[in-house]
Amino acid sequence: MRASPQTIAQLRATLSKAALEAPDKQARVPLGFAEADRALRGGPARGALHEVFAHPGHEASATGFAAGLAARMASGKPILWIRQDFSALEFGEIAATGLLELGIDPSKFLILRVAHAEDALRAASDALTCTSLGAVLMEVVGEHKVLDLKASRRLTLGASETNVTALMLRFNAMPDASSAETRWTIRAARSDEQDENWGMPRFEAELVRNRHGKTGHWVMEWNCDEAKFREPADRGAVVSAPCDRPAAAAMEGEARRIFA
Numbered sequence: 001m002r003a004s005p006q007t008i009a010q011l012r013a014t015l016s017k018a019a020l021e022a023p024d025k026q027a028r029v030p031l032g033f034a035e036a037d038r039a040l041r042g043g044p045a046r047g048a049l050h051e052v053f054a055h056p057g058h059e060a061s062a063t064g065f066a067a068g069l070a071a072r073m074a075s076g077k078p079i080l081w082i083r084q085d086f087s088a089l090e091f092g093e094i095a096a097t098g099l100l101e102l103g104i105d106p107s108k109f110l111i112l113r114v115a116h117a118e119d120a121l122r123a124a125s126d127a128l129t130c131t132s133l134g135a136v137l138m139e140v141v142g143e144h145k146v147l148d149l150k151a152s153r154r155l156t157l158g159a160s161e162t163n164v165t166a167l168m169l170r171f172n173a174m175p176d177a178s179s180a181e182t183r184w185t186i187r188a189a190r191s192d193e194q195d196e197n198w199g200m201p202r203f204e205a206e207l208v209r210n211r212h213g214k215t216g217h218w219v220m221e222w223n224c225d226e227a228k229f230r231e232p233a234d235r236g237a238v239v240s241a242p243c244d245r246p247a248a249a250a251m252e253g254e255a256r257r258i259f260a
Helices: 007-025 034-039 059-074 085-091 094-099 117-127 149-162 245-260
Strands: 049-054 077-082 109-114 135-139 165-171 180-187 202-210 216-223 229-232
Touching: 034 202, 034 216, 049 059, 049 117, 049 149, 059 085, 059 135, 059 165, 059 180, 059 202, 059 216, 059 229, 077 085, 085 109, 085 165, 109 117, 117 135, 117 149, 135 216, 149 165, 165 180
Parallel strands: 049 165, 049 180, 077 109, 077 135, 135 165
Antiparallel strands: 180 202, 202 216, 216 229
């Protein structure tokens, strides 16, 4: 028996509504930084794809930010960190002592070394089927055609099916079309000169993509004792969002100055 046109129309409306509401029903993990959590409606969504781009010359800072974000999203479960061999040679190895100083348990991290971006993407797609993981962090250097909109959709679908968060850490690359829930651009921020506690790193974090809310630009401090982000003690560290041009254009201009 064929359904009536009215029934089909109602079914389509129901499915469309469900698709729109689904992201808000995902569990959200607070970062600890109040303004960012408000913009993200409680925090980044678990079981989604999130991107972290490093400003040229700030790869170490972006790595620290991504490690903290992964630890928050994994909620105590293991984290698979997929790295290109070139990334380790160019930007250094992941040190267990460094993670410990950030207040992150290094035993929760599983490091997988791969040769090419295609290998990293394939490994990430396979890993997202494992519900024992809390997050999959894929670190890639440079521009790669394989990391296109189709690939991001595949990662998004895999993450949503198992509720394992997918994180993409990019160096020497410009943002492109993606299905990512959020996109961050990260650079190091100056610590408080009056603070003798040098162990609390700061990040100038710009949320340039938020599929379900506002964007923003903040200086966020990582609390190594509580393993979460927070607002710096000195309020003067807050940064206003750029209003003269898109963040991607500003990032591209900086890359040209550095690598020219």
